[in-house]
Amino acid sequence: MKSPAELEDVQWHTLTHAYGSAEDVPELIRALYQGDEETADEAIHELYGNIHHQGTVYPASAPAVPFLAHAVQHAPGKREDLLMLLATLADHGQGDTESPRWPGSSVAAICAELARVLPGLLPCLEDTERGVRRAALRVVAAVAELLPAEVRGEVPARVEVLYATDPVPAVRADAMVVLTRSGSSRVEEALDSPLPEVRVAAAVLAAERSGPPYAPRLVRILADDGGDPDPGDDSFPWPGTGSPDQHLTELLAQDPDAGLTVAAGWIRAGDIGSRGSWLAQQIMETWRGREPEVLDLLLAALPHRADAGTLSYGLSTIGRWIRHIPEPAPELRDALYEYARTEQEESAGPALLALTHSGDPRALDLVLQRPDAQTLKAAALSFPEAGDRLIPAIRSALAAGATGNAAIDLVGALERFGTAAGQARPELVDCLRTGRGAIAAARLLGCTGVPSPEPTALLLEAVQSADASLSIAAAVAHYQLSGEAEPALRTVETLLATAKGPTHWHLVSLTPLGSAAAPLLPTIEPLLTARYDWTRMAAAEAHHAITGSPDRAVPVLAELVSAAPVGLSALKALAATGELPEHLRPTLRAFAFSPLRLLSDTPFSEEAHPDEELRALAWRLLTDG
Structure with a gap:
């Protein structure tokens, strides 16, 4: 370990981090000793941003390790945070050390430094604070396979004590993981542990080792014990730099049958933190053909969403995916219908949108009772045969002065009715004149309009717009109405010649x-x-x-x-x-x-x-x- 007095011995100006020269690193390390919590927090935040940046480490990272290790022991109140920073800096996959690029890499240099200072950090394994003990275990795990022989013999004995006696089950689970990474596997016995945290950690390790499909025993443990994580587990994510939930979700998403079984178990247990819903959704986003099963689970999770915000999100998720299913289950559509009929606007809106996406005919009446731009657009997509009922409602909403995305949605809804959308020409002309959803209105006028002086003149005027998207849309629409290609050709040629960025938007027009x-x-x-x-x-x-x-x-x-x-x-x-x-x-x-x-x-x-x-x-x- 090295004290702040030795910072000047390092040529920091010759080293680099994420933002260039590492000359600022000594100042950040000294800030850890000032006794001011806010200053120390800011310094740690800065170190996470420069010597470690989005999973990448740099030449300046390894020289900082012995100074950070000294700060763990001597800087007040930041042992857990600094230990987690050290573990994060040294993070690497088990196969990385076999890579030809490992020798000489910044990560290898960090691990070598951390292995050298680790004996001085081992007392943190007996710290009175659970967070410090967990962070210390993560440091040990980060370099477990790289420790010199004289240290490798001491570490397992200390970790064994935590595994056998620590009062916090999450610490015991971490200790079991460290023992396994150190070569003294406890996975099989840990699967039968009386502590669910230990069983889950062992199941994760066993699943990592076996790969999919996962053994039924592992799936059962994860389903039964993994749905209610330790409420005190606010430590930095481990393994890797992703959260524990993220790691477990990614693992289970590799085996959709196992993942859906686990998600179902977590949802039955109350869907704490929406973890079961999230896992099910990730499987649906990863694998084809799982939508019906997942939507059944998302429906089962809705009663567990206690507040209006999370309920709205759950309904919105169902609405996002239900449109991809040819025949949604009647039970799902009935539930959406009941939610859509309620007076709770925050949930009724997403439910009605989902019901509309499902193609349920009951949605049409509800949409027309309380029309808004988004549901009208969805209804136009799901009920193209209902133009005689929907077009008047869309025209009315446009005539009432809809602006922004609402105007764009309403014009987009009209597009679904083909030539029948020509009924709304007065509203489209007004949108073009007033700049409300003008680009979408111009395009639709060109596709469905009948040549007449006013829209043709307005389109020709819009060709001169400084907005390139409006200019080209109006130019093409003007050609479609008038048959005159010159304004469109001139506009596209100018845009292609003067574009400072991608030109494909102009070409597709x-x-x-x-x-x-x-x-x-x-x-x-x-x-x-x-x-x-x-x-x-x-x-x-x-x-x-x-x-x-x-x-x-x-x-x-x-x-x-x-x-x-x-x-x-x-x-x-x-x-x-x-x-x-x-x-x-x-x-x-x-x-x-x-x-x-x-x-x-x-x-x-x-x-x-x-x-x-x-x-x-x-x-x-x-x-x-």
């Missing part, structure tokens, strides 16, 4: 122009080889829309097809060409038959789940081809 955009081909063709993948994708899509020929577009799009947002867009554009290169078939089969979700959902989107789009499109291309 060209599709409605078709061959009328041919004068722009000399500008578009060089973009087929642009460095940015989204630009190449949009250029290929535009090239095909303009020329009608797949020859230049298909090779670009085929190269971009992947399980990523740009890859899905490329696949959609490729499908529009009618061409399917043979070498893509194995990739499409992987998309179609993967049990795992390959794309994540887009929160707050009313569209199909991207992964469902990917799977359905891949399947269609395979069968059509």
